Amino acid sequence: MSNTQRVGFISLGCPKALVDSERILTQLRMEGYEVVPTYQDADVVVVNTCGFIDSAKAESLEVIGEAIKENGKVIVTGCMGVEEGNIRDVHPSVLSVTGPQQYEQVVNAVHEVVPPRQDHNPLVDLIPPQGVKLTPRHYAYLKISEGCNHSCSFCIIPSMRGKLVSRPVGDVLSEAERLVKAGVKELLVISQDTSAYGVDLKYKTDFWNGQPVKTRMKELCEALSSMGVWVRLHYVYPYPNVDDVIPLMAAGKLLPYLDIPFQHASPRVLKLMKRPAFEDRTLARIKSWREQCPDLTIRSTFIVGFPGETEEDFQYLLDWLTEAQLDRVGCFQYSPVEGAPANDLDVDIVPDDVKQDRWDRFMAHQQAISTARLQLKIGREMDVLIDEVDDQGAVARSWADAPEIDGSVFIEGTDFQPGDKVRVRIVDADEYDMWAERV
Numbered sequence: 001m002s003n004t005q006r007v008g009f010i011s012l013g014c015p016k017a018l019v020d021s022e023r024i025l026t027q028l029r030m031e032g033y034e035v036v037p038t039y040q041d042a043d044v045v046v047v048n049t050c051g052f053i054d055s056a057k058a059e060s061l062e063v064i065g066e067a068i069k070e071n072g073k074v075i076v077t078g079c080m081g082v083e084e085g086n087i088r089d090v091h092p093s094v095l096s097v098t099g100p101q102q103y104e105q106v107v108n109a110v111h112e113v114v115p116p117r118q119d120h121n122p123l124v125d126l127i128p129p130q131g132v133k134l135t136p137r138h139y140a141y142l143k144i145s146e147g148c149n150h151s152c153s154f155c156i157i158p159s160m161r162g163k164l165v166s167r168p169v170g171d172v173l174s175e176a177e178r179l180v181k182a183g184v185k186e187l188l189v190i191s192q193d194t195s196a197y198g199v200d201l202k203y204k205t206d207f208w209n210g211q212p213v214k215t216r217m218k219e220l221c222e223a224l225s226s227m228g229v230w231v232r233l234h235y236v237y238p239y240p241n242v243d244d245v246i247p248l249m250a251a252g253k254l255l256p257y258l259d260i261p262f263q264h265a266s267p268r269v270l271k272l273m274k275r276p277a278f279e280d281r282t283l284a285r286i287k288s289w290r291e292q293c294p295d296l297t298i299r300s301t302f303i304v305g306f307p308g309e310t311e312e313d314f315q316y317l318l319d320w321l322t323e324a325q326l327d328r329v330g331c332f333q334y335s336p337v338e339g340a341p342a343n344d345l346d347v348d349i350v351p352d353d354v355k356q357d358r359w360d361r362f363m364a365h366q367q368a369i370s371t372a373r374l375q376l377k378i379g380r381e382m383d384v385l386i387d388e389v390d391d392q393g394a395v396a397r398s399w400a401d402a403p404e405i406d407g408s409v410f411i412e413g414t415d416f417q418p419g420d421k422v423r424v425r426i427v428d429a430d431e432y433d434m435w436a437e438r439v
Helices: 015-030 054-070 079-090 103-113 157-161 169-181 217-227 240-250 267-272 279-292 311-324 352-375
Strands: 006-011 034-036 044-049 074-078 139-143 186-190 205-208 211-214 230-233 257-259 297-304 328-333 381-390 393-397 409-411 421-429 434-438
Touching (some): 006 054, 015 034, 015 044, 015 074, 044 054, 054 079, 139 169, 169 205, 169 217, 297 311, 393 421
Parallel strands (some): 006 034, 044 074, 139 186
16 A cells, blocks of 8 residues: 555636646645545545635535545635635534635645655656646646736625736746646636736736746737647736737637626626726727637626616617627626625615526527527638547537637547647537537
């Protein structure tokens, strides 16, 4: 039986939390710990929680309870960790609780329960240079900053993760280079606000491979585009500087894909949300972006049933969607978050049955738009990236599809490997997915 110390790890929540998990796991592996997939084999279990909305908190508490029942030794970290009292009220036996990005505290907590081997030498006992990843080896999330300078009334992320702190651009690019050398074919750039990258550092100049690079979104994207892999931008706010990256997309240097969290369209609701009410200018800019880059795919998320939302506001949103013709859209019914300013708004609360009705109507409305936009791709040739292969065929993604959240491209045949880039012709499509044949 091996005397290696073994850690079980459960990562909940968004890609930003996944990057936190990867950093913790990388450090633990460097210290000689083995990461195991079952409760029974683990000497201690770490749960990286999500605390964004109530349903995510409930899932986090449920997973913590399961880990306690199955293993007994549980360390809690992540976004819900800022509510230590709430966690300990339900699960008083957890060994430690820390908030997001507190990598050292998590590793120290593991040391307390399962001390590291004294004979482990990280200079001799090698791990992969890209660290330990929780995504398939052909794509990776690249986190460029922490925190957020917005104060949206429905959100508590700034109180959990703090104000914007951008990583030095040299560090980001060096990490990206290591990932590409390790076989990554797609880099997914993430943060709370990708467009604001470098604002806190006044866009200071850093160095990468001996060359000066400004800590700013455009310069970061230009450098990433030189690495010969797909580069996909997430969580982009439609500030004017987004216009600067559209030519890079039109030139094929970046994937023509923008993930923009619009959240609503009605100026009145956007004001209640404390988000910039720029919907008219945004429609004009979407039109301009598509004129420059016809292949541009725009994905977004929206909230229906926000406190104070009227039927007129909701109809405004549907009309805006018709005009905007977004490609990929997610929608959430508003859920109050403890500590969010929206809880104190002096407006009418939208009843649950009305929220559900608006969500149903929203999804049907957008589904028709998405279906029509995908029909336009039938007959086109495009490159896709293979994610999975089984005896039914291959599951791939086009430039228009981010992992986990967008659609898939299904291809007949098994002569593929995950990570292969393949040229295909689209032969059919429904409201979310496409079917293709190899060219």
